[in-house]
Amino acid sequence: MNAFVLNQHGRMVFPSNIMPELDFSTMETLEQLDSVIRRDFETKAPSGTEILERVRTGAYATRYDLMRDLALNLFWANRFSITMYDKRPTRWADLPRTRSDVFLPVLEPWEEGEAKVTGVQEAYPQLPSKWNEGCEDRIFDILFDVFANRRHHASTLPAVKPTVAEFLEQPGNLTFRLPHYDPDYPVYDYTDILDVSEDVPELEALHRWAMVLHNQYPWERSQVELASVDQLRDDDWVVAFHPRDKEVRAFLRRLRAGTGPRHVAGPRESRPPVRPYPELDVRQRFSVQPRIEALAAVHGDQVCSNDDLIRNTAYNWSPMSADEISSKTGIEQREYSSLPLEELALQAAEAALDKAGRQPEEIGGVLVCTCTSSRLIPSLATYLCGQLGMHQVYAAYDIIAACAGMPYGVADAVRMLQEVERPVLVVCVEKFSDKIGNVRTSRMIFGDGAAALVVGPAPEGTDGDIDYMKTYASGPASEVNSILWPNPEFDNNITVFGPQVKALAGRYLSQMIDELGKLPAPDGRDGSLMDAIDLIVPHQANKTMVIGLAERAGLTADQLYFNIEQVGNTSSASIPLAIHDAVRDGVITEPVRVFAPGFGAGAVAGYAVMRVDPAVVAVQTTSQPHEHGEMPAPAPADETPSESASEGMREAFT
Structure with missing residues (x-):
């Protein structure tokens, strides 16, 4: 593991803290993965509905508090894609139909999405800055652009995506459709993320979070739609999911094979020694x-x-x-x-x-x-x-x-x-x-x-x-x-x-x-x-x-x-x-x-x-x-x- 790096400002950065990676070599079952996902992503992340309720009840004291919830929500919404898959926009006509390692996400429309986006957009300027207004505005712009252009519901996302063949078996399935795709769409380079420098430590961390989340959607987000199979045309672009590394591939193979966890006997009750050990x-x-x-x-x-x-x-x-x-x-x-x-x-x-x-x-x-x-x-x-x-x-x-x-x-x-x-x-x-x-x-x-x-x-x-x-x-x-x-x-x-x-x-x-x-x-x-x-x-x-x-x-x-x-x-x-x-x-x-x-x-x-x-x-x-x-x-x-x-x-x- 890369423990730490020193960025161009001489500050210590831990890449593993800001770029989520899970060690799939340790996982045998979907239940184990679900446990990790709940611990790392779900328990601390509010849903969009909860964010809207907090906005309506005035629960946010500062802009930072709202932005932190937005970021946690977006990490949760990307919990599987960010840890298991590489997203690769592909022309529908060019997408492999029979490969076992190419997947399409099945998505559901975001319930009350417009109301949630509007609520956040209206609430943010009404809240006081916590530390630095200009810095907080820059970070909010990155986060809100991702949040505002979400199209799908996050709570129903499965860890294992259907293959393209499985996706095609259900004509009503919805997935991302991009009318066009620019491979040069601007994203943040690894060194850009490492070299972030803000006077306030909490804002520096949040700025990096925002940049990582931006990179999860490297296309013109405002043009994205959810479309079913019968709506897709050859020149449309879809977002294909590919296993991010060999360990994810092996994990998916274990799931298909139905490998169960190894049974380990529980410990016996501990009892003191028959007599004390002398000094x-x-x-x-x-x-x-x-x-x-x-x-x-x-x-x-x-x-x-x-x-x-x-x-x-x-x-x-x-x-x-x-x-x-x-x-x-x-x-x-x-x-x-x-x-x-x-x-x-x-x-x-x-x-x-x-x-x-x-x-x-x-x-x-x-x-x-x-x-x-x-x-x-x-x-x-x-x-x-x-x-x-x-x-x-x-x-x-x-x-x-x-x-x-x-x-x-x-x-x-x-x-x-x-x-x-x-x-x-x-x-x-x-x-x-x-x-x-x-x-x-x-x-x-x-x-x-x-x-x-x-x-x-x-x-x-x-x-x-x-x-x-x-x-x-x-x-x-x-x-x-x-x-x-x-x-x-x-x-x-x-x-x-x-x-x-x-x-x-x-x-x-x-x-x-x-x-x-x-x-x-x-x-x-x-x-x-x-x-x-x-x-x-x-x-x-x-x-x-x-x-x-x-x-x-x-x-x-x-x-x-x-x-x-x-x-x-x-x-x-x-x-x-x-x-x-x-x-x-x-x-x-x-x-x-x-x-x-x-x-x-x-x-x-x-x-x-x-x-x-x-x-x-x-x-x-x-x-x-x-x-x-x-x-x-x-x-x-x-x-x-x-x-x-x-x-x-x-x-x-x-």
């Missing part, structure tokens, strides 16, 4: 103590602000402002990367090895924590071994533990140390920007980034940096499946089911804090392990949600560090990225004991209680595409920390 006291349990030799981070190189999201509002999103996104998630922006996932991982690994002063041949194992790799063979971990020139390691494998990736990776690294007694490279990396599509919840939350740790053996006779660690997994099936990718019901994009995510996060966070409250403080100190924590760096899931859950579990907001305001949720990379940023921002200025809890997709969770020394953190400020081995320059050690959303945290912990 691992690393100092007591293991002979080789782990030391964090280095931590390095690679941020995304492209900022996607909340305004950028609104500029790219998809046709299936409910209205939401940039401020509302911030309030709901605590996120002001997220960082995307123009680099592939593999390069992000490689940059982080190289930086961590450099900071640790380690050569690749000294590394005993490579663990990559990620849930967004599409690489199956070889694993990303073994790929990194090859790129880094590691001739042989004890083990290299990927860990799919999503937002608990870092606790899982660190736990495996500690165990591996016992066997290899040499450093283990743990890389946490995610690239979500190309796996979201137009799913709003996911687009609001997720970002890209990478971080790497070198976990080596502590010198004999010294304490390691990790006090306790623990991992968890599973729960009710609803929580296990609370975040899905690929999700066939959402065009194989990442989807998040918020209430279930909140349930599993609250369950695990409460359990972790309770367990730490019962453990003794290390080094013979008074109180509990929880009392000995200097800083909590949680998985950066959703700031608003995590603070609420933490307070419910007895914590206060000023005990937690967040960088999610600036980078978004980077899943497995979020905790080490946040630790890096806490050092960069001056929140961590001396060795501190950190509690790092992670929780997320698959109902997995885990934590590490560890000592973080800012001296081992490779502070970097930029990430740019580079040739292998050319790393972004680190910030000078004496550079004053930059202002950030974590300013309050610096004051609280220094």
Whole structure:
């Protein structure tokens, strides 16, 4: 998927948000398609009758509100043609009569169409402008030209159109008739749509919608009629529908063959384990103590602000402002990367090895924590071994533990140390920007980034940096499946089911804090392990949600560090990225004991209680595409920390 492009104005644009595409490879039945169409097009779109009623009752407060309804109505009216078919005006005499892949739409006259058009035309100038009158007038002209020249009823359109032969079997069928057709009728080019620029983000999005809808009718619309077979003449033009790609063709073949959906057995009821799993006291349990030799981070190189999201509002999103996104998630922006996932991982690994002063041949194992790799063979971990020139390691494998990736990776690294007694490279990396599509919840939350740790053996006779660690997994099936990718019901994009995510996060966070409250403080100190924590760096899931859950579990907001305001949720990379940023921002200025809890997709969770020394953190400020081995320059050690959303945290912990 093309995650984003930068237009000529340097603004981020998501093509998948404005040009509807459905992944028909995931669909087996017409019922599945109907479900997607209802969700994406129908539930948010008013009918023409509803628009007219809102006009008559004065329900529209501004011109923008009316225009948004017009656009949603027109997307709904084009719900099948825009997602399944290419429209090709063809002379009636030249139209194939027997092909199975050429279709004609059967249409019904638009009931009270004239009254609906007149109502909108008269209402618009009476309404106040919401932001910019001139801009709104330009957009309205495009939308109204499409709306005013509609001839057909939208609610009775079938997904599967009749072939020409089937159309001819019913002489009373009506379809589009064009008395003439100009193949050079002006339409908007792809770059025209991308390069739209308006000062108001909502109007920029609506302008793109209007242009896409205009392109659905590339002919002189005022001349179009609905005509039956006996009214068509050889020189008349009709609008033939052709499957837009091979996946639509395959879907239509499956429908003709009557292929049914595969039956999947339902989940069993979940039951707690017969006895609790103990926390691992690393100092007591293991002979080789782990030391964090280095931590390095690679941020995304492209900022996607909340305004950028609104500029790219998809046709299936409910209205939401940039401020509302911030309030709901605590996120002001997220960082995307123009680099592939593999390069992000490689940059982080190289930086961590450099900071640790380690050569690749000294590394005993490579663990990559990620849930967004599409690489199956070889694993990303073994790929990194090859790129880094590691001739042989004890083990290299990927860990799919999503937002608990870092606790899982660190736990495996500690165990591996016992066997290899040499450093283990743990890389946490995610690239979500190309796996979201137009799913709003996911687009609001997720970002890209990478971080790497070198976990080596502590010198004999010294304490390691990790006090306790623990991992968890599973729960009710609803929580296990609370975040899905690929999700066939959402065009194989990442989807998040918020209430279930909140349930599993609250369950695990409460359990972790309770367990730490019962453990003794290390080094013979008074109180509990929880009392000995200097800083909590949680998985950066959703700031608003995590603070609420933490307070419910007895914590206060000023005990937690967040960088999610600036980078978004980077899943497995979020905790080490946040630790890096806490050092960069001056929140961590001396060795501190950190509690790092992670929780997320698959109902997995885990934590590490560890000592973080800012001296081992490779502070970097930029990430740019580079040739292998050319790393972004680190910030000078004496550079004053930059202002950030974590300013309050610096004051609280220094």
